[in-house]
Amino acid sequence: MRYHQADYDVPLLFEACDEQKIDDRFDPTIGGAIPKGLLRSDLNIPDLPERDVVKHFINLSQMNFGVDNGLYPLGSCTMKYNPKICDEVVSWPSVASIHPHQDPSTVQGALRLMHELEGMLCEIGGVDAVTLQPAAGAQGEYTGIHIVRAYHEARGEKRNEVILPDTAHGTNPASAAMVGYDVLEIPSKNGCVDIEALKASISSDTAAFMLTNPNTLGIFEKDVKEIAGTLHDAGALLYYDGANLNAIMGKTSPGHMNFDIVHFNLHKTFATPHGGGGPGAGPVGVKRYLEEFLPVPRIIEKDGKYHLDYDQPKSIGKVKAYFGNFGVLVRAYAYMMMQGGPGLEAASENAVLNSNYLKDKLKDDFELPYGGLRKHEFVLSGKPLKSKGVRTLDFAKRLLDYGFHAPTIYFPIIVDEAIMIEPTETESKETLDRFVDVCKQILKEDPEILKTAPHNTSRRRMDEAKAARDMIFSWRGYKKKTENAK
Amino acid sequence: MEHSKCSLEMLQELGLKSVDELFADIPKSVRSGGLRLPEGMSEIDLKRSLETMLSSNRHAESMLNFLGAGIYHHYIPSAVKMITGRSEFITSYTPYQPEISQGMLQALFEYQSYIAELTGMDVVNSSMYDASTALGEAVLMSTRISGGDTFLLSRAISPERRRVAELYAKGADIRLVDVDFDRASGSVDLNDLTSKLKDGVSGFYFETPNFFGVIESQAREIRGLLDKRTMVVGVNPMSLAILRPPGDLGADIVIGDAQVFGAPMSFGGPTIGLFGCRPEHVRKMPGRIIGMTTDIEGRAAYCMTLQTREQHIRRSKATSNICTNEALLAVAAAAYLSVVGRTGLREIAATNVRNMQSLSSRIDSISGFGAPLFKGAHFNEFIVRSDRDPFQIHKTLLTQGIHGGLVLANMFPELGNSTLYATTEMHTKEDHDRLLGALEGIR
Numbered sequence: 051m052r053y054h055q056a057d058y059d060v061p062l063l064f065e066a067c068d069e070q071k072i073d074d075r076f077d078p079t080i081g082g083a084i085p086k087g088l089l090r091s092d093l094n095i096p097d098l099p100e101r102d103v104v105k106h107f108i109n110l111s112q113m114n115f116g117v118d119n120g121l122y123p124l125g126s127c128t129m130k131y132n133p134k135i136c137d138e139v140v141s142w143p144s145v146a147s148i149h150p151h152q153d154p155s156t157v158q159g160a161l162r163l164m165h166e167l168e169g170m171l172c173e174i175g176g177v178d179a180v181t182l183q184p185a186a187g188a189q190g191e192y193t194g195i196h197i198v199r200a201y202h203e204a205r206g207e208k209r210n211e212v213i214l215p216d217t218a219h220g221t222n223p224a225s226a227a228m229v230g231y232d233v234l235e236i237p238s239k240n241g242c243v244d245i246e247a248l249k250a251s252i253s254s255d256t257a258a259f260m261l262t263n264p265n266t267l268g269i270f271e272k273d274v275k276e277i278a279g280t281l282h283d284a285g286a287l288l289y290y291d292g293a294n295l296n297a298i299m300g301k302t303s304p305g306h307m308n309f310d311i312v313h314f315n316l317h318k319t320f321a322t323p324h325g326g327g328g329p330g331a332g333p334v335g336v337k338r339y340l341e342e343f344l345p346v347p348r349i350i351e352k353d354g355k356y357h358l359d360y361d362q363p364k365s366i367g368k369v370k371a372y373f374g375n376f377g378v379l380v381r382a383y384a385y386m387m388m389q390g391g392p393g394l395e396a397a398s399e400n401a402v403l404n405s406n407y408l409k410d411k412l413k414d415d416f417e418l419p420y421g422g423l424r425k426h427e428f429v430l431s432g433k434p435l436k437s438k439g440v441r442t443l444d445f446a447k448r449l450l451d452y453g454f455h456a457p458t459i460y461f462p463i464i465v466d467e468a469i470m471i472e473p474t475e476t477e478s479k480e481t482l483d484r485f486v487d488v489c490k491q492i493l494k495e496d497p498e499i500l501k502t503a504p505h506n507t508s509r510r511r512m513d514e515a516k517a518a519r520d521m522i523f524s525w526r527g528y529k530k531k532t533e534n535a536k
Numbered sequence: 537m538e539h540s541k542c543s544l545e546m547l548q549e550l551g552l553k554s555v556d557e558l559f560a561d562i563p564k565s566v567r568s569g570g571l572r573l574p575e576g577m578s579e580i581d582l583k584r585s586l587e588t589m590l591s592s593n594r595h596a597e598s599m600l601n602f603l604g605a606g607i608y609h610h611y612i613p614s615a616v617k618m619i620t621g622r623s624e625f626i627t628s629y630t631p632y633q634p635e636i637s638q639g640m641l642q643a644l645f646e647y648q649s650y651i652a653e654l655t656g657m658d659v660v661n662s663s664m665y666d667a668s669t670a671l672g673e674a675v676l677m678s679t680r681i682s683g684g685d686t687f688l689l690s691r692a693i694s695p696e697r698r699r700v701a702e703l704y705a706k707g708a709d710i711r712l713v714d715v716d717f718d719r720a721s722g723s724v725d726l727n728d729l730t731s732k733l734k735d736g737v738s739g740f741y742f743e744t745p746n747f748f749g750v751i752e753s754q755a756r757e758i759r760g761l762l763d764k765r766t767m768v769v770g771v772n773p774m775s776l777a778i779l780r781p782p783g784d785l786g787a788d789i790v791i792g793d794a795q796v797f798g799a800p801m802s803f804g805g806p807t808i809g810l811f812g813c814r815p816e817h818v819r820k821m822p823g824r825i826i827g828m829t830t831d832i833e834g835r836a837a838y839c840m841t842l843q844t845r846e847q848h849i850r851r852s853k854a855t856s857n858i859c860t861n862e863a864l865l866a867v868a869a870a871a872y873l874s875v876v877g878r879t880g881l882r883e884i885a886a887t888n889v890r891n892m893q894s895l896s897s898r899i900d901s902i903s904g905f906g907a908p909l910f911k912g913a914h915f916n917e918f919i920v921r922s923d924r925d926p927f928q929i930h931k932t933l934l935t936q937g938i939h940g941g942l943v944l945a946n947m948f949p950e951l952g953n954s955t956l957y958a959t960t961e962m963h964t965k966e967d968h969d970r971l972l973g974a975l976e977g978i979r
Contacts, residue, residue: 055636059835062642063874064649076882078778080889084913088751090780094653097877100615107619107643107871114639116627127629135579137626140802141617144590149603150804151942153934156599159590160803173572185665185805186860188847196703224847224857228676229707233852270561300571301559307566317860323623325864326640327630327824328663329806332860367706368699371606371668372804384586390576399555400543406558407546423561450636458632461848479542502832507635510831514634517827517841521818523659524645524652528828 053453054506056112063106064525066096094526113508114326115455121481123408125427125458125470126219126266128296128318130397133388136322136381145380150372154358161356164373165349167383168333174295174394175312176305177335181344182374187293189369190313190332191225191260193345196366197311197336198258198287199229200343204364209257209286215243217266217462219293231257238464241267241420243277252284262291263307264298264425266462266470268405278308287311287340292332295319296474297402297425300395304335311336320382331378345369400475401426404482408473411486415493419465426474432459432467438493440500442467445492447511448503452488594939596801600967601939604917604958605747606667606694606793607801610774610884611961612872616798619871620864630824630863634839635831640863641838644826647866650873654776655790656783657812661823663862664809667793668697671741671770672704673811673822673856674789678739678766679710680820680855681788686710688732690724690742692717692750693770695947701741715740722750722910722919730761739766739788745775748956749892749917750910759786772796773810775915777885789813798872799865808865819845822856887961888916895959895968896920902975909954917958919944919951926955929978936974 078089116122122129139145148157168180184190195212202209212226213234223233236247242265252259259281263271271277281288290304290312296319304312316322317330324330336344346365347358389397402425409418409428416430432442446456446469458470473482492500504510522528543555552558577585596609603609620626624639631637631644648660664670675687689701691714705712716728724742733740740762744752752758759767769782771792782790795807813821819842827841847854876884896918899907908918922929926943933940941957948954959968 060642062649063646063870064653070878076879076886078882078886080778080886080893083889083893084751084778085753088753088780088913089778090776090784093777093878093882095650095873095878095881097879098874100613100875103871103874104615104619106874107867108622110639110643111619111622111624112639113642114624114628115633115636116624118623118627122629124629124632129629132627133579135582137621139583139586142587142590143595143597144593146800146802147595147597147609148593148803149596149601149609149801149939150607151603151605152594152601152939153930156594156934156939157803159593162589162592163586170573176568185669185862186858188857188859189665189669192707192857196707199707220846220848220851220854221857221859223852224850224854227852227854228704228857230709235851272561272563275563275565298562301568302562302566303568306568323626323864324629324860325862326625326628326637326644326867327863328665328861329864330860367703368668368696369703370805371666371694371696371700371807375805376803377800377806384582386573387577387585388579388582391571391573393576394573395571399558402558403543403546403555406550410550423558425561446633447635450633455629455636456633479546504635508638509635509835509837510833512634512831512837512839513829514839514841517829517839520828521815521842522828523648523818523825523841525649526652527658527815530658 053451055508057508058109058113060106060109062525063096063098066098067094070097120453121477121485122455123457123471123473124455125472126293127458128472128474130321130474131476132321132323133385136384139384140377140380145377154356158356160376161349163383164379165351165356167379170386171314171333171335174299174303175314175335176303177312178338179341179344180333180335182333182379183345183370184313184332184334185370185375186328186330187313187315187332188221188225190334191221191291192228193334193369194289194311194313195226195229195231195258197340197343200364200366201287201340202257209255211255212258212260213251213256214260216464218260219266219291222260222291226260241269242271245273245276248277249280252280252286256284256286258287258289260289260291262294264294267420267429268424268427269420270425274307293318294426297398299398301398310340316378316382321385322378322381329375329378331375331382397475404473404475404477408471408482408486412489415490416469427470427472429462429465430469431465432469435467438497440497442469444500444503448492448500450504451506454485454488599937599939600970602941602957602959602971603939605942605956606696607804607807608796608958608960609801609962610796612798612800613875615875616868616871620868625864625867631840634837638837641826643867643870644863645828645838647870648826650870651773651794651810651812654773654781655771655812656781657790658815659818659821660812661821661825663866664811664823664858665862666805666807666809667770667791668700670791670809670811671697671701674741674768674791675701675705675710676708677789677820677822678768679708681817682738682764682766684736684738686713686737688713688715688737688740690715690717690746692722692746692748693743694747721912722746722748723752723754723912724758726754726757726761729758733761737765739768741768741770743770745772745915748910748919749914750912751779751915753912755785772915774885777881788817794869797869799868806862806865808862808869818842820855821845823858824861884961891959891963892916892918898968898972899975905975909951916960917956920955920957922953922955924978926953932978933974938971938974
C-alpha cells in the first residue's frame with residue numbers, strides 16, 4: 051500500500067494584503083460615537099473572496115493528519131476514534147447557543163447533563179464528587195494540587211513538597227510548581243516506583259505524591275496500595291494522573307487504589323476529538339473528605355431541579371471561567387451513554403489487548419525494557435537502531451512515509467531512545483498487522499532513507515533551529531524582519 | 537464479555553486463554569468488579585434521549601438574549617463551520633510531527649498573525665484556555681518580567697476572571713490589589729492607581745472595553761504612571777477592528793477571549809484565550825508558539841518553537857503547565873477573520889457600536905431607566921440603571937421570553953440597581969423593539 055500526503059505551496063493569507071488599500075469610505079468614528087483618539091488608523095488584514103478562503107483551508111486540512119486519516123499510536127495521548135454523532139450534537143442550538151450567565155431555570159437540560167456526567171465519572175474513578183471545570187488534563191492537575199494545598203492549610207499544616215516518579219508526565223511537576231510546591235523526582239526501579247526511595251523521601255514536608263497507574267511505561271504499579279498507605283500514614287495525599295485511565299475501566303479505579311484525587315482526560319479516555327491540540331476537558335474527582343475544596347459553583351440537584359451553589363466557604367475558588375468546556379463535556383457524555391458500562395470495560399480490554407499484541411510482535415526487533423504484561427501502552431527502546439547508524443527519531447519520521455503517525459518518542463526519559471506506542475482499542479487487527487509489517491520493513495531499509503525521512507509528507511524534515519533563531523511568530527513579525535534585512 | 541474473532545486470534549497468538557489474563561497484574565485487593573453504569577445505547581436512541589434532555593434549554597434562537605459580560609453571541613458564517621468541521625483538523629493531536637501536520641501549523645501561524653495585527657503585538661501564542669486563565673498566566677508572567685510580589689487589578693473587570701486570577705496568584709504567593717474605577721466615566725481611577733503603585737508592584741491589568749462596556753481613554757497616562765512595570769491589557773478583540781491596538785499604547789501583554797471570532801457561546805466553553813506580548817518578553821511567555829521556518833528542501837514550513845519554555849522539556853521550571861490548549865478554536869478564529877475580512881470585520885464592529893448606541897438611548901428614554909450609566913465611549917455593552925429592583929425586572933422579562941442583561945447588584949453593590957446589557961449584530965431592530973416594549977410595560 052502506498053501513501054503520499056497532499057503537498058501544496060499554500061501562500062499565507064496575509065500575502066494578499068500587500069496590494070490591498072484601506073477603503074476610506076468607512077467611517078470609523080461611527081457617526082462620532084467614538085472619539086478619534088481611541089481609533090486605529092489602519093487594519094492590515096486581507097479582504098478575500100470566500101471561494102479563495104475555502105480553498106486555502108481545505109488545502110491546509112489535506113496537509114494535516116488526524117485519527118480519521120490513519121493509525122495515530124501516540125503514547126499517553128489515547129488517540130482513539132471519535133464517534134461523529136458526538137460532534138453533531140454539540141452543533142445543536144440547545145448546546146451551542148446557550149450563555150453561561152443565563153438564569154439556571156433556562157438551562158436545566160445543560161445542568162442535568164453535567165450532573166449526570168459527574169455521576170458517571172464518580173463511578174469510573176471510584177470517587178465521591180467531581181468538578182467539570184478544568185479545561186484540560188494539566189488544569190485538572192493544577193486544580194487537584196490546589197485542593198492538596200487547601201486540605202493541608204485547613205488542617206493548619208504548611209507542607210512544601212510534592213513528590214513524583216521520574217517517569218511522570220511533564221505537566222505533573224509543572225502543575226505542582228505553579229501551586230507553589232517544591233518538586234522532588236524520585237528514580238524508578240525496574241520501571242516502577244521504588245518504594246524504598248519513596249519512603250526515604252517522605253517527610254512531614256510531603257504534601258502529595260503524583261502517580262499515574264498504569265505508569266507511563268504501561269506497567270501496572272502492583273504496590274499501589276502500599277504506596278497509598280505510606281503516603282497516608284505520613285499525612286500526605288495521593289494524586290492520580292488520569293492520562294492512562296483507558297487501561298483500567300471496570301477493572302480497577304483510582305478510588306479502589308486508594309488515591310484521594312484524580313483527573314480525567316475526556317479528550318483521551320472518552321473519545322472527544324483533540325482538535326489539533328485542544329479543546330480538551332480535565333474534570334477532577336475527589337473522595338468525600340475533599341469535596342468541600344472543589345471549585346465553585348457546584349451543581350446541586352434538588353427535587354428534580356438543578357441549582358448552582360456558590361456558597362462553599364472552603365472551596366479553592368475558580369480555576370476557569372464558568373463551568374468548564376461544555377462542548378467537550380457533551381461529547382464525552384454522548385460517548386459514555388453509547389458505550390455504557392459494559393462498552394467502557396470492553397474498550398479498556400481491547401486497548402490492553404491491542405497494546406500487548408503489538409508489544410509481542412515488536413519486542414524482538416527492538417528492545418523491551420522490563421518484561422511482562424503491559425496495559426494500554428508500552429515503551430520500546432530504539433537502541434538497536436544505533437547499529438544501523440540511525441536513531442529513534444529517524445525511525446519515527448520514516449513511519450510517516452507509510453501513512454502512520456509516529457509514536458511518542460524520547461519519553462519517558464528513563465528509557466534510552468524511547469518509542470512509546472499506544473494503539474487504542476479502536477484499531478483493527480489488520481491495521482496493527484500492517485503497522486508491524488511496516489516497522490519490520492523499515493528496519494531493513496537503507497539507513498540513508500531513514501535519515502532523510504520523511505519523503506512522502508507535505509514537507510520534508512524541518513529546520514527547527516532556524517525557527518528558534520529567526521523567531522518569526524506572525525506575518526507582522528515577518529514583515530519587520532524582512533524590512534530590517536533591507 | 538464477548539469478543540470478536542480477531543480478538544480471540546490475537547489472544548491465541550499471545551498464548552493467552554482469556555482477556556482476564558491480560559489483567560492478571562492488577563491485584564485482587566484493588567479490583568472494582570465492573571462498572572455500575574447502564575448498558576450502552578444505539579446512536580438513534582442516544583439522539584432521542586439527548587434531544588429530550590436538552591429541549592428544556594432556552595437558547596438564543598428560541599429566546600431573545602441580551603447577555604454578554606465576556607461571552608458574546610455573534611454570527612458564524614457557514615464557511616467557518618465547514619472549515620472547522622474538517623476531520624483532518626478535528627481529529628489531529630498537537631502537531632508534534634510537523635512534516636505531517638503542516639495544515640494545522642500554518643493555520644495556527646495565521647491565527648497568530650491575525651491576532652498580532654489586531655492587538656499590535658509581534659508575539660502571540662497559539663492559545664490559552666480562555667481569557668480568565670490567560671489573565672492568571674499574565675499575572676505570573678508579569679512577576680517574571682518585573683519581579684515583585686504584588687499585582688494590581690482594575691475593579692472594572694469580570695468577577696469570573698478576577699476569581700481565576702486569585703487562584704493563579706495564590707499559587708505563586710502573589711498579592712492582588714484592586715484599583716478603583718472613576719464613578720463618572722467608568723474608566724480607571726488614576727489617583728487610586730497612583731496611590732497603589734508602591735515598591736513590589738510588578739504590573740497592572742485593565743480592560744478596554746472594560747466589564748462595563750467602557751472604552752478606556754487613558755491608556756497613555758496609565759503607561760506613563762506604570763513606568764517600567766508591566767502593563768497588561770484585556771481586550772474584546774472584536775472591538776480592535778476599529779479601536780487603537782494596545783500594542784500602540786505601550787502594552788507589554790495583551791489578553792482576551794477570541795470566542796467572538798467564529799466560536800459559539802457553548803455555555804461558556806470551550807472558548808479561546810488570546811495571549812500576546814512584546815518580543816523582548818517571549819522567553820517568559822506561557823503556551824505553544826508556532827514559528828516560521830523551512831524544511832531541508834528550503835520550502836516554507838511551520839513548526840512549534842521555543843519549546844524549552846514548556847512543561848514537556850522544562851518540567852517544574854517551565855513557564856506554565858499548559859499542554860492541551862484551544863487549537864481548533866484558533867483555526868476557527870483564523871477562518872472567521874479571513875472569511876469576513878477587513879471590510880466585513882469593521883462593518884460588524886460598527887454595527888455593534890450602532891446597536892449599542894441605539895438600544896442605550898432608547899432605554900434611556902423610558903422613565904424609570906437610565907443608560908448608559910457611565911459617560912465614556914462604549915463598544916457593544918453598557919449598564920442600565922433602573923428605579924425598580926433589577927432582579928424583578930429580570931423575572932418579568934423572562935416570563936415574556938426575553939433574557940435581559942446580567943444583573944450586577946450582587947457583584948457591584950456600589951452601582952445600585954444596575955444591569956449589564958450587551959447587543960451585537962445578531963439583534964435586529966425588531967428585537968430591540970420587543971425589549972423596549974417589555975421594559976415600558978414594567979416601568
